[in-house]
Structure formats: C-alpha cells, structure tokens
Amino acid sequence: MKIDIHTHTKKIKTGDPETRNISPEKFNEIIRLTDVSILAITNHNHFDMQQYLEISQQVDDICQVWPGIELDINENNKRAHLLVIVNPKLVTEFSQKCSNINNQNANIFSITIKEVVDIFGDLDCLYIAHYMNKTPNLGDEEIALLSSLIPNPKRIIKEAANSISAGIFISHGHNSIHGSDVQNWNEYKELSNSLPDLRLPVDSFEQFCLLLEKMKLQ
Template identity: 30%
Template sequence: MKKIDLHIHTIPSSVSDSHFDFDISKLKEYVSTMGIDGIAITNHNVFDKNQYLTIKAMLVDITVFPGIEVDLCNGHILVITDELDIDDFDKRTNMVTSNIHTATDSLDLPTFESIFTDLSKYLLIPHYDKKPHIPKDVILKLGEHITAGEVNSPKKFIYCRKDKNSLVPVYFSDGRFTSAIHDFQPRQTFIEVGDLSVHALKEALKDRQKVALDGSDKNLIDINTGELKISSGLSVVLGRRS
C-alpha cells in the first residue's frame, strides 16, 4: 500500500485563495511525520515549473507529481501528470492561467478539452462529494477519463467506497503548509499499487477495493495525526474521561 496526498497548495491564488506563506520545511516535516509516499502540487489555476522542481529536489525520497487544480464548470478538478511531461504540461497550464482572471471565472468543458487535448495521459480527479463539486453531467461527458472523485470526510469516503454506483473515493489534505502549522491531520489515501506513476494510479483507481483510509485495515480510520485508529463500524465518543 502507498500513502498519497495528491492535493497540496504551495502558491496562493490571487483570485480564489487567502494569502499564505508557503514553508517548504513544513511540507518536508508533513511528509516525514505522516509517512507519505507520494504527493502532487496542485495550485489553483497555476503551475509553477521552477517551484515544482525545487520542491521535488527537496523531497528526494518520495514521488512528487506536477499538477494543477482547475476551475471547471463552476467546480474544481485536479489534473495530474508525470514528471516527464512537465514541459508540455507547463505550456498547457499557462493557457489555464490566462483564462482565469476573477474568482467567478471558470473554464467550460470545450475550453478545458482544447487545452488538455489528450486527456488519457492525465490523472483527473474532480471534487465529487466536496464543494465546489464538478456537475455530474460533466463527469459523465468526461467518461472513462474519470474513475475517482475527491471527498471531504472519512464518512463520505466510506459511504462512496461501499456504493458501487459512485466514483472511487479519495481523501486528501487540500493543504497549505506554513510555519504556523503544528499538527498534521490524517487526510491521505492508501492505495494498493506497486509503483507510483500516473498510469499505475489510474489503473488502481478503477477498483474501489484498492483504496483505504488505513494501510493495514480497510475498516479503520486514522485520527490524532494517525496515532489512534477507530473502526468505521462503531460510534465513538472521545473526551476527557474516555
């Protein structure tokens, strides 16, 4: 099992983010503390090639994917590629940036498809049970290119994993790593895959049995920075006396 977080922000968007000061040392601490095998850098409507290469050079022990979070049809979708595609990806993401000028701007599907012309080579993960979500008709139009969807809680992850009619769920941090962060939350996904590549992840994410919230037992949920585990089949009250 590989532990992944494919939704990480390192640059504040001028139109959709509150300002934050990214701290690479805090990202390194997060990866080490949480035992993460792979991440993706996915800033809102922008990809900074030079910053990506700097981060990758600092995190030599894990896989770091180039990515972007695109405003599409008034929802958000992660577009992730392999490092070997970085130069072409840089050109295409620049076109995304040039189309987004205000907080209400969003690409329509034809524009998105005209920018990322060969969708088969990307890992596409829409906001699914998470706001702002990609409309269901857009997911249907993207067809075989979409197999997994991002959710915003362990409860929704478990629900979608059990529902054969839903997309395969993934759960990520959506993190912005600054020096002010002291505690890391267990908002990652374990995936049963041999190597970390876009192709391998796409194949694995076709099977809901290959994703979990815990690396050893698919029915457990990590809490308290992963130090405690609880069962998804129980109601648990945590407090001073417990």
Template identity: 35%
Template sequence: MHKIDLHLHTQNLKSGDGNRRKISSENFGRKMYENNVSICSITNHNKFDLNEYNEIIDLYPDLTVFPGIELDVKFDGNQTKHIILIANSTVKNTFSDVFNEENREYDSFKIKYDDFISKIKKFDPKDLIIIPHYYYKEKERGLTSQQTAKLRDDCKEYIIILEPNDLRCILQEKIP
C-alpha cells in the same frame, strides 16, 4: 505507514485561500516527511508552477511529487466546478505549456468545459488523472452526477477519480 496526498496547495492564489497555503519548497518537503506523505501532487488553483515543482523535486529526490493543477471549469449554465488534474512527471513541460498562460488572473480565471476537454485530449490517457470535486463535498464547486457522467463520457480513456468529502456519499447516490 506512508500516505498519498494528491491535493496539496503551496501558494495562495485566490481570495479566500489562507496563508497556510503559502509554503516554501523547503518547508513543503519537510511537511511531507513529518506527515509520512511519500507520494503527492501540488494542485494550486489555476496554476502549475514548473519552477517550484522542479525546485521541490531537486531538494527532495526521495519524495514522489506529481505535477498538478486545480482548475475552475465553467460548465453549461455558468456553473463553475473544481477539477484537479495530476500529470505524469515525464510530461511536466507540456503540462505547464498547456495549462498555464502568462498574466493569468488566478482569482477570476475559468476555463470553458469544451476547452478543458480539448486540453486534456492533448495528453495520452496514461499521462493524466482527472479528479473532480464531487457534489457532496462542496455543492457549489462539486460536479453533479450528470456532470460527472458527461465528464466520464468525454474522457472514456482517462482515469477519473471522484473526490468526495466522505466516501459514504458516493454509495448513497447511483452514479451513471
């Protein structure tokens, strides 16, 4: 059975990230094959590493790897939430240009919600998938139902997939 994993880390960029998150391109591909993962996305915190991405797809052409990033998004009330973006590989260069900046301090970086939405709108809806952590997974970093509704309203044309720790959580709460 082949698997899909759209939330993988290859670099420990923030304090609290374990050393297991630091993995070479060669070992990354091997781990995917060992675990029967055939479709994946690398979603390091606040960074999309285009060079690393290109190296992995060159080393493992049979592995489907999508560009990705896990951003710290600052909502009203100074709440910081985690939202993953997965991009179509055909827009990898634009994705890198839009969501990276030189000399970014990954540990303290936070993008304001409105700026986040503006950057998303630079992409055709067919080229991005938005995957916010959902409240029940991590109460501190997961979006509440109200924040999820706002994101859905602001990104009506885009695919949004909630990433709960346990799917039963979503069924227990009515999502607007």
C-alpha cells in the same frame, strides 16, 4: 503508503490564506515528518514549473510529487472545481499547456469541460472531480460529459470531502478519494494522519493508473 492528491503550495486567489505559501525547504522539512509518499500540487488556476521542480527535488528520495492544477469549471450554468494531475514525465508539456491559464486572472478565470479536455487530453493525466459534499462540485451530468470526452473514464476519480464520504462512495462502486486541500502547512503533519492509505505500494504515476484499472483505491 499515504497519498495526497490535492494540495496547495501558493496563495493564488484573493481568498486563499497566506498559510498555503510554502518554501521548498519548509515543504521538505514537513513531508519528512509524515508518511505521505505521493503528493500532487494543485494550485488554483496556476502551475509554477520552477517551484514544482524545486519541491520535487527536495523530497525525491521519499515522496513522489505529481504536477497538477485545480481549475474553475463553468458548465451548465454552475461553478465547480476539477483537478487535472499529470504524469510527472510530462511536466514540461504540462507547464506549456498551463501558460495561457497562468497569464489570466485566477480570481475570475473559468473553463468548460470540453476546453479542459482540448487542452490536456493528449497528456497522460487524471481528472479529480469535486463530488457531492466536496464543493463546489461537478454533478453526475457533468462527470458523464467528461467521461464521454476522454478515452478512459477510469481516469476520473470523485473527490470526497473526507474519508467517511469517500468510503461511502467506494461502497457504491465509485472510484473516490480525498485530499488534504491544505489551508495551513503548519498543521499538515497532524492532517496527514487522516489521508488515504493505498492498499498496494505504488512506485510511479503509471502504476497508480494501473491500480485504478484493477481495483478500488482504498
């Protein structure tokens, strides 16, 4: 089963392409042409609860859709991106926590790692950090800080730019994965072929987190 932990369904920032916008109906049509069984929606500094529900309902028979957000991090005088992905059972609570972020200008919004944990740390969540050649990235110092602030550092995954880089990170003992970071949904069917395959079937967010505890992702 294929997993995509990094997708965009809306043009949020000025620099985002219009081809990131997708309707629930078109999303349903495209996903049914792929082998993607788990997908996280992670728009820039924004979470749209209504769109999430409409999309997830369209594909609930073939694909788990997990709620998330891609945050601009400002730490140690550097810019980076961090995905926060939450157990879909807690989507209402997650949406409430994102409300203040939604009300700010996504183009200039930024947040510290501690502030991220203060907001989302009491939810059942994963932290996916841009790493190395996946820019703008969190460095080892920033990831160590995040690890120190959450109860289970295994909930941190390093996002690589592609499958080759993820494989290298995994061979060196890192939990790593890559996502599509989709720019154009018209190209998603072909793009999905290179997405990660999970070694074991995963029926839920909770089961995926157990997989993190026991083995490498790919």
